[in-house]
Amino acid sequence: MRLLETVAGHQHGAPAKQLARETGLALPTAYHLLRTLVHEGYLQRDRGLFFLGDAAERLVSSGAAQKRRSTIVDTLAQWRDLIGVPIYYARYRDGEIEILCVSETPSNPAVHEWADFRETGHAHAIGQCLLSQLDEAARRDHVDRYPVQSLTPYTVRDDHTLLRRLERIERMQPVTERQEYVLGTICAAVPLTVGDAAATIALSLPVHQSERLLPAARQLQREMGRRVGSLALAISI
Template identity: 25%
Template sequence: MAEAGVQSVERALDLLEILAELGDDAGLSELSERSGLPLPTIHRLMRTLVGRGYARRLPTRRYALGARTLGLGEAAGRQLGAGARRHLARLARELGETANLAMLDGEMAVYVAQAASSHSMRMFTEVGRRVHLHSTGVGKALLGELPDAAVRDLADRTGLPAATEQTLTDVEALLAAVREAHERGYAVDDGEQEIGVRCFAVVVPGVPVPAALSVSGPAARVSYEFGERAVPLLHEVARDVARELTGS
């Protein structure tokens, strides 16, 4: 009996994850195709999720994530951010610039923790802010983990809006940049999100929700020579953050 209960929980979570990955509503047949579960099972599980507020049944008889998932996401972000903050503080202390932790949030990235620079001139980023992937260091680091087809698909869905004149708005240029980021192990935002600001970012390895760590500041201070010193430390701290987030 206990085993069946665990299986039901796993299946319900699978359906919620499918809805999250789709980024849109879905019908029973689509959920069945993606999950491999029979329609009666999906109907029963979705009815329970709707009743608890974790899913919504739309007038079209399709399903979408419910309002209660928002509260869980916000709470999880706060808790994960709190756990990572001391590691970010180390980055800010040793490098002298603002350090950020961002996580993938649908088709964008959201900043969940930050340690501010000691300098009076600070960056646009703030905890809770959502940003496009193509115009930020953390976003390009995350895109570098995806196959080209997934990057193209995301660009088709969201477009590539320009935040500055340096923003990559051509999908081929973006693909070249994220391939390079993946190969060298870090991404750079060179005035693409905010004029005069440079950012170095790396992926946090082995965490359930894709995440990236960054350090950013005015380009006059955050030079490419600064990056040579910053990137190894970013990788070291990213591993520490991964252990913090996974409890391993």
Template identity: 30%
Template sequence: MTVRSLERAFELLEHLADAGGEMALTELTERSGLPMPTVYRLMQTLVGHGYARQEASRRYALGPRLIRLGDSASRLLGTWARPVLAALVDDLGETANMAVLEGDEVVYVAQVPSRHSMRMFTEVGRRVLPHCTGVGKALLAQLPEEVAREIVGRTGMPARTPRTFTDPDALMAELALIRARGYSIDDEEQELGVRCVAVPLPQTPALAALSVSGPSGRMTPETVEKVIPVMRDAAAAFAVELAARD
């Protein structure tokens, strides 16, 4: 048996998250299809408990109490992912990562390093902008285009290397390609000499993606073609494991 008011409250929070974290009462009403008085009562309850807040503009935004829940969920998700990442390292020989989208930033929540002496290393907890990384683009590609545009509009698109996407329209075209083919590539866009492949993780409580990265000399285009199906299989297997935990 479900509690309908609780379901509706969670749906409103998800609408806020999908919209980048902030919406007006009228927008929430239109998006949810609920009567405005119902939306108002639910949002005021969420505000009262810290899961939402109301700005001076009267718009609603995600509240600070969600941060603690989100951090805990991300850490747990990263813990569950470590065996999958370890298997990727065994199969592919390169560093494997898991990252989630928190607000407008990519946060790395798990990593298993390569055994090579020359390897990529990103500490767990590191935050990066999404437009210039393989995992970031795999995360943005899971969002509607208008939401992805809003995110990069807020963060900006600074060039980390000469290969970084700095034009929003070009990035949106890249995201459309990623949605169609099911994986993204960071071709020296975050760091020269480093190539990364990332795949989205379906059915996770937060937007998440897996990545494998290594020196461009080892992660050649030919190697990338072999990496992609292995990563897809790993993502599908992790989705099955998550479903079994429900």
């Protein structure tokens, strides 16, 4: 690890003797470790100089991805505790709805996925919010692949009604649904558009707390506005 760190500090590469001296390793030990690291792809050697290899670059990339996910997880947990509701992060990617992170507590449990979220986007606030960010052709393609189906007495009834509803959703406004996915639960989703990516941060509440839904959604939207820079960076890369 010291060798890798030392090589990383030399943009134009460094010879074995210099690396041994800077890491405090005996030269034969340094040579042995350098050969092993080259063989495994963590270093590459060119004209006697050592540089980071492809395997090291992948390691760095994986670490950065973990850090970005950690940023999202920590942020959602802060909002969960501040607002007192379960918080969800989802994206629309490659034609599919993906729930990427859920932050809940025993006292504020998340919605149980009793029907596949990917196939029931018409019935929950997350799906409706994501679909509202798409163009008309992409919405119709999604509905063709996942037609409307009744999950509760409150679920939208047909594809045409759903598409009309999506057209009426105002840009950057919270999207709400009340017992359309599961009885006893209401939800709100705030759009989070980063470049071409459609994303959302959402929350859910038991139906007996209906009066909290819009105030909680507005509070979530304000908190998102304060963290939009870090969220955009974490989501867009």
